[in-house]
Amino acid sequence: MKNHIINAFQEPACQHNQTQSNQQGCSPAKPGQSNGGCAFDGAQITLLPIADAAHLVHGPIACGGNSWERRGSLSSDSSLYRYGLTTDLSEQDIIFGGDEKLFRSIDEIIQRFHPPAIFVYSTCVTALIGVDLDSICHQAAKRHAIPIIPVNSPGFSGSKNLGNRLAGQALIDYVIGTKEPPFETPFDLNFIGEYNIAGEMWDIEDLLKQLGIRLLSRITGDSHFHEVQWAHRAKVNMVVCGRALINVARHMEDAYEIPYFEGSFYGAKQTSSSLMKIAKLFGDQRLIDNVSELIKNEEEKLEEALKEMRNVLRGKRALLYTGGVKSWSVISALQELEIEVVGVGISKSSQEDIARIKDLVGEDALLINSRGARVVLETFKEKQGDILIAGGRNIYVALKERIPFLEINQERDHAYAGYTGFIRMAQHLVNAIQHPVWRLANLEAPWEESNHDRIFQ
Template sequence: MLQAKVQEVFNEPGCATNRGKTEKQRKAGCAKQLTPGAAAGGCAFDGAKIALQPITDCIHLVHGPIACEGNGWDNRHAKSSGPETYRIGATTDMSDLDVVYGGEKKLYRAIKEAIARFDPPAVFVYQTCVPAMIGDDIVKVCEVASQKLGKPVIPVNAPGFVGKKNLGNKLGGEALLDYVIGTEEPAVTTPCDINIIGDYNIAGELWQVEPLLTELGIRVLGRITGNARYHDVTVAHRARISMIVCSQALINVARKLEERYGIPYFEGSFYGITDTSQALRTIARMLVERGAPPDLLERTEALIGREEAKVETRLAAYRRRLEGRKVLLYTGGHKSWSVISALGDVGIRVIGTSVRKSTADDKERARDLMGEDGKLYEALPQSEMYRMLKEGEADMMLSGGRTQFIALKAKTPWLDMNQERHQAYAGYVGMLALVEEIDRALANPVWEQLRLPAPWDDMEGEG
């Protein structure tokens, strides 16, 4: 069953890379060999947990050794405006004896205890490597638990050994499609209901955009999965359109919503002035095509004009200082191009970007935005990254926490652009926050001091 699901996910018609493959190549899949010991941030289980944990009112129960939950818990700063149930680190904590005798009974007891103690609307159960290898049938356990305990118990069959994190994202999406979406009906629908897919409300970014949608009368009906409640996901099949923020992660969800329920989708970004405005225009246009009031287009343009004018006034001073600055961007997914667009709004030039976890469309957009001189990196050796920063090819690096020390060693400013960050950068307000952070980092006098020769360097050769 798992093997069939993995093959189905590999054969994704919505993926441009997959469409370019032969039938034989599709069957071989797209997973790369896992690195032994790379437990945090690299396996399918981790990807599934990332995709689903922002459903904030549910228990996310990891069936496996406690280390799996230890590596996966809280690896993103996905914020909630209400329930904190998703913050509970729940695991069956399998031991050696469970490996010998099987862990199915222990899993059932854990589900029963979680429901009794926390009364969540649903429990998500994540399969990991150890129980998958000994043959624990979490699908059957979840089915029995749902019947006996009266709560939805959703199996997420994504053990780490089946592939990389991106495959796990999609397997998490498949769990929603198989067991959650379409299981309830909304109390009321409107002509302006939308789904936002592949946004995880990192550092509260969705809250920087949602007020704009609310002002236009647009309701986010399905949240998959940033700041979501379980019932938000169950009714996603009644939205009029879907916006997918990171197609590399959950393109299968958007495509199957279109196939099953006739919900068209588009890929967009809320990073930067240009992309935020374009996303709002596209949402309004597609909603009008689906029956929303025609004046939505006019009201959207008025809102865009107002917000762009407000942010442009505040960005003027920063633009004079930042124009022509060069940045090395080392992130992935849709940020490989959306951040380039955002920085371009204030005249910052990206000299190169990593395209890990990026689709063919992502790469093409990044290439167009950077021009002929910009470089795309599938992987960039740390030594080369250090050289580029040390020799001044870039004034600053934007990346994740794992590469920050390369920039610091090169005595170069660095800013966190990954999911671990505490600062939100979405929408017009987020663009201003991003520019303020970059300007603050570049202008910090510590860098000039660090680059001065040490006092003892001048003493070399003295007796």
């Protein structure tokens, strides 16, 4: 496990992780320093969307309970991934060993659900007591003749982003390249780091189908285990979510000569750019022409649909408090709506993300490198913001301070990617800013003498 973690920090394709003579590279976090999501949490975010596999948490029930049903990843078929499966280690198991309990749990899952594979996640407790997860999974896999995959990402090993990468390494070591697809096409594409939050990928897949592009493997939103196995037969890879699974894309380029690029589907410009990059990597002129025609038609329809909403949003000031790919891709979408971004959270962004943010927002916007409501609120008031766009954990801060709020992170229920999602985002921004509750909430109390006559006249 230690070697896996060290290797994750030596990823050559990640510029942020390369130690240079004048710059300190990434280093593993100390236990207790994983505020904002631990490595176990990050591994589950990456792998849980493989919908027909079983996902077993080997540890106390709190580890399974705290991570269950917290993501908005949707499936069009299997619902096995929604089961909260855990070995529920007790104090007795910790003292005398939980190996037998893990074997029994695997047996029960196979007997009850008949999954094509099982992912078994280590936790802080099982790593500290020295459970040999690799050996147990290997023995169980031989006994049951299905893949049983150890995911060595205990929470204390590092941040959520490290957990993403360790999960990607598990896919490299045990899954990708272990099965062949039923057939191949000239335009087979993989998405890497796309989790189908609120069904976003379905809107993008509709665009790809219009172009004759087949989404061969989804890594991992709305995916089945077998399609991840044959991902190595794609012709192009697109890395959708920041740099979290860049190790998977780099490995597939080295091992299978599949070119990749990093892109986004937030906003019309990013969506059009990503579609064109996909077409150019396939290298087919007819496909490039078809993409150009589709982009032209979609952007014309988009302009008509956004006309009235853009009049409402023009000149509004937003504070964006998120991380990763959304820290820069959502900025681009907001600027297309003529919203001014006055502050951006960068605590979970890579150096490459931060460079893109600076290019987009210029020198006037504040970059917030701290996790905490106080800094967010101070920035919002200092910059005279009109709306806070952030993750769900910040909604109560916004409500208490009577600030219009839009949820943008992975727990949300609304899809904002692609052309259709962009219209949806614009409508939700208008609704949030114009909602009458904010005017009422900012009035003085009716019993205040200065407000009494105006309220009750």
